[in-house]
Amino acid sequence: MTYLRWVLLALVAGLFGLFAYMLAQPKDEFVHSAMIGQPIPAFDLPPAVADRPGLSNRDLADGQPKLLNVFASWCVPCAAEAPNLAKLEAAGANIVAVAIRDRPEDVARFLEVYGNPFSRIGKDDISAVQLSIGSSGVPETFVIDGEGVIRHQHIGDIRDSDVSVLLAELREAGA
Amino acid sequence: MIRLLLAFLAALAAPAVAQDLLPPAPYAYTQLEDPALEARAQALMETLRCLKCQSQSIADSDAPMAGDMRHQVRTRIAAGESPDEVRAWLVARYGDYVSYKPTVSATTWPLFAIPLLLLAAVAVILRRRLGRAR
Numbered sequence: 001m002t003y004l005r006w007v008l009l010a011l012v013a014g015l016f017g018l019f020a021y022m023l024a025q026p027k028d029e030f031v032h033s034a035m036i037g038q039p040i041p042a043f044d045l046p047p048a049v050a051d052r053p054g055l056s057n058r059d060l061a062d063g064q065p066k067l068l069n070v071f072a073s074w075c076v077p078c079a080a081e082a083p084n085l086a087k088l089e090a091a092g093a094n095i096v097a098v099a100i101r102d103r104p105e106d107v108a109r110f111l112e113v114y115g116n117p118f119s120r121i122g123k124d125d126i127s128a129v130q131l132s133i134g135s136s137g138v139p140e141t142f143v144i145d146g147e148g149v150i151r152h153q154h155i156g157d158i159r160d161s162d163v164s165v166l167l168a169e170l171r172e173a174g175a
Numbered sequence: 176m177i178r179l180l181l182a183f184l185a186a187l188a189a190p191a192v193a194q195d196l197l198p199p200a201p202y203a204y205t206q207l208e209d210p211a212l213e214a215r216a217q218a219l220m221e222t223l224r225c226l227k228c229q230s231q232s233i234a235d236s237d238a239p240m241a242g243d244m245r246h247q248v249r250t251r252i253a254a255g256e257s258p259d260e261v262r263a264w265l266v267a268r269y270g271d272y273v274s275y276k277p278t279v280s281a282t283t284w285p286l287f288a289i290p291l292l293l294l295a296a297v298a299v300i301l302r303r304r305l306g307r308a309r
Contacts, residue, residue: 031226034270074195101195101239126200127243134268136226
């Protein structure tokens with residue numbers, strides 16, 4: 001019967017080893033979209049501000065790859081990523097946006113303060129488009145190819161080091 | 176005096192968590208007119224996970240996004256989709272993460288298998304011990 005004792009000891013030791021290993025792993029808190037590789041679902045959003053047109057899925061299948069930024073004026077990291085969105089625009093990226101649960105006057109003020117790198121901004125008051133593409137927060141940035149297929153998802157604000165990654169993903173999508 | 180000052184400061188403090196100012200989606204807090212459809216929607220919402228709060232179902236959560244998800248569920252059920260179709264629509268977007276309904280899959284089978292194996296081991300050990308005692 002003593003071998004059973006050793007087996008149990010080994011099992012418990014193995015379990016604690018597993019705990020230690022899993023605790024040491026960095027936790028991925030992000031909910032990743034399962035829509036990568038899928039065409040963007042049909043939608044048609046009215047403009048979020050007066051000086052930019054709204055956004056529909058047809059605008060995302062016009063042959064030119066684009067960045068789709070999901071943002072809101074009430075979102076603090078969205079302000080933090082503004083300089084890097086400006087860098088992406090300066091590097092030639094066509095950036096379109098969806099404003100989540102936002103008032104036109106708040107969006108306009110946000111863009112006035114932090115800059116407006118967007119060629120189109122759709123107004124999504126019930127997060128419908130956000131839910132349809134598997135986005136679970138703001139800000140998120142999607143790479144959409146010229147056919148309107150979702151190629152890449154960036155979750156969270158765009159840091160300095162993410163700019164080159166997103167440009168590379170855009171090139172891979174055919175830009 | 177300090178208490179008064181603290182109360183004054185607390186009244187001034189703005190919440191640190193960013194929140195939007197828009198009203199909730201039409202069917203976030205409004206039940207469907209048809210009680211049978213509402214019951215189906217409610218049962219489904221209790222098995223869908225809030226993406227923002229993670230330990231609550233969308234039926235339990237007051238997060239704006241959970242409200243927007245309830246709106247999707249109710250309007251889709253009202254439009255004639257079955258609860259399974261609505262769940263499949265969400266799982267196609269967020270993966271198994273969004274579902275609270277346990278399913279056996281390539282990654283979850285050990286959760287179902289391990290308790291059975293443990294029970295089997297207990298049965299074997301008990302049999303041996305009791306058999307020896309007799």
